[in-house]
Amino acid sequence: xxxxxxxEIREKLTSRWLEVEPSVRAFVAAAVRSAADxxxxxxxxxxTVARRFEEYDEQRPFVAWALWLAKSRVIDFYRSQKSQRLxxxxxxLERLAETLVQRRAEVSPRREALEECLEGLPPRSRNLLRxxxxxxxxxxxxxxxxxxxxxxxxxxxxxxxxxxxxxxERRLAAEGGR
Amino acid sequence: xxxxxxxxxxxxxxxxxxxxAEETALRIALENDPKSLSLLADRAVLHGLLRDVAGRPAITxxxxxxxxxxxxxxxxxALSLAVCFLFGTxxxxxxxxxxxxxxxxxxxxxxxxxxDRRYSVRVEPAFPRVRAARARxxxxxxxxxxxxxxxxxxxxxxxxxLAWGRDARGAVWFTVSPRSVAVFGADEIPDALGDVCDLRTxxxxxxxxxxxxxxxxxxxxxxGATDTIIGRPRxxxxxxxxxxxxxxxxxxxxxxxxxxxRHRGRLTATVRFVLxxxxxxxxxxxxxxxxVDADAEVLDGTAVRGARRDLLTEFLRIVRQEPADS
Numbered sequence: 001x002x003x004x005x006x007x008e009i010r011e012k013l014t015s016r017w018l019e020v021e022p023s024v025r026a027f028v029a030a031a032v033r034s035a036a037d038x039x040x041x042x043x044x045x046x047x048t049v050a051r052r053f054e055e056y057d058e059q060r061p062f063v064a065w066a067l068w069l070a071k072s073r074v075i076d077f078y079r080s081q082k083s084q085r086l087x088x089x090x091x092x093l094e095r096l097a098e099t100l101v102q103r104r105a106e107v108s109p110r111r112e113a114l115e116e117c118l119e120g121l122p123p124r125s126r127n128l129l130r131x132x133x134x135x136x137x138x139x140x141x142x143x144x145x146x147x148x149x150x151x152x153x154x155x156x157x158x159x160x161x162x163x164x165x166x167x168x169e170r171r172l173a174a175e176g177g178r
Numbered sequence: 179x180x181x182x183x184x185x186x187x188x189x190x191x192x193x194x195x196x197x198x199a200e201e202t203a204l205r206i207a208l209e210n211d212p213k214s215l216s217l218l219a220d221r222a223v224l225h226g227l228l229r230d231v232a233g234r235p236a237i238t239x240x241x242x243x244x245x246x247x248x249x250x251x252x253x254x255x256a257l258s259l260a261v262c263f264l265f266g267t268x269x270x271x272x273x274x275x276x277x278x279x280x281x282x283x284x285x286x287x288x289x290x291x292x293x294d295r296r297y298s299v300r301v302e303p304a305f306p307r308v309r310a311a312r313a314r315x316x317x318x319x320x321x322x323x324x325x326x327x328x329x330x331x332x333x334x335x336x337x338x339x340l341a342w343g344r345d346a347r348g349a350v351w352f353t354v355s356p357r358s359v360a361v362f363g364a365d366e367i368p369d370a371l372g373d374v375c376d377l378r379t380x381x382x383x384x385x386x387x388x389x390x391x392x393x394x395x396x397x398x399x400x401x402g403a404t405d406t407i408i409g410r411p412r413x414x415x416x417x418x419x420x421x422x423x424x425x426x427x428x429x430x431x432x433x434x435x436x437x438x439x440r441h442r443g444r445l446t447a448t449v450r451f452v453l454x455x456x457x458x459x460x461x462x463x464x465x466x467x468x469x470v471d472a473d474a475e476v477l478d479g480t481a482v483r484g485a486r487r488d489l490l491t492e493f494l495r496i497v498r499q500e501p502a503d504s
Binding site for chain 2: 018022023025026027029030033034035085087088089092095096099100103107110111114115118127129130131132133134135136138139141144145154155157158161162164165168
């Protein structure tokens with residue numbers, strides 16, 4: 001293969017992967033239990049996508065192809081972990097992938113809307129999110145940091161995400177109505 | 179309408195916090211109600227976006243990696259993809275403007291000796307806390323003393339004196355009062371602490387090498403005896419945006435830098451460094467011992483479990499200027 005062709009393929013692969021990575025990450029997060037295992041599976045998916053990229057049929061959505069490979073890697077992961085039971089059965093994984101394919105086009109607008117919605121949160125809520133997503137603290141760690149109980153933190157985070165999800169939907173609906 | 183209990187279990191699952199005993203209930207809900215599966219998909223996307231926007235993703239295209247091995251392995255894949263991309267773009271894009279690159283190389287030559295430089299540093303955060311920042315006082319200026327990868331930085335926030343640094347062995351330490359200090363060995367630095375160090379310190383030689391390698395450079399004659407080099411990253415995934423360096427033409431001394439930091443293409447902060455002094459300092463200037471009382475409590479890897487983490491939480495809260503009751 002000429003170096004120019006190789007460069008073209010590498011650029012295309014990088015660009016496509018960056019576009020679908022949020023959907024693949026969401027799929028793996030929904031299907032695999034622990035954060036460390038999710039990262040390992042995601043790594044396997046990325047490797048498989050890179051290795052088999054030339055097999056990709058450009059007539060099909062890339063996200064569907066990447067999620068199809070992700071499904072195989074999730075099943076492989078559970079086969080290798082005999083002690084862990086697959087939480088989502090094969091058919092459920094299929095439906096989850098289909099749902100994420102349908103949502104794919106909304107990911108970027110959702111990110112934009114989320115950024116706007118985060119601005120409207122009170123400092124306490126933003127702090128909880130920062131502990132969770134920036135510092136990567138587990139629920140117990142956040143509870144210790146804010147001198148609260150794990151139960152209260154769980155409920156607070158649930159409410160914050162509900163608020164954000166509703167805010168995102170409102171903004172997307174408003175955008176769509178323009 | 180989905181039951182709150184199902185929604186909470188989905189969040190707990192995604193947080194890695196759902197007890198195994200509860201998994202069956204979640205599985206049944208997902209199998210019996212298509213709306214639950216739809217909610218799982220939406221929430222998984224939301225968790226991922228929150229990681230990107232409110233936090234930092236496990237996969238970043240940075241070239242300084244302080245993360246645990248299990249996370250680093252995934253990052254390696256993205257990094258290798260990015261390197262392929264970078265390799266490709268470097269072949270097809272024009273090289274740095276020759277005169278600008280030559281000036282940066284000559285500045286680099288002046289940095290070969292171990293010299294201590296003192297800078298004032300101001301970090302101006304961008305989105306997503308723009309609105310909150312409006313209500314805050316001006317970000318405080320901190321003082322940075324740096325020699326190669328060693329540094330010590332100090333500032334006063336909320337009437338409290340903070341200091342943090344990295345010593346010759348790569349250990350990172352910080353203190354929020356003269357009575358105690360937390361010390362993390364080079365191989366145990368938490369991401370959040372690493373980020374603070376990465377954002378607020380300046381390894382000038384590494385920065386200039388990065389500019390030569392990864393940036394388009396252009397030179398403009400500044401005022402009087404100073405030239406300005408503007409750098410723009412070639413790689414759209416770079417964690418840097420525009421970089422501006424002011425160089426004294428005669429001495430080739432870097433008088434100041436303005437560095438834009440980016441995350442996934444978005445501006446996250448602008449960091450301004452202004453050179454205050456160049457002078458020789460003792461090695462001890464970079465050690466924690468010179469910044470706390472002689473009998474201060476030292477929280478290192480042998481400290482009571484959680485004590486070092488609690489002090490880190492307090493340190494990060496103050497550095498980020500977040501309210502104490504939040």
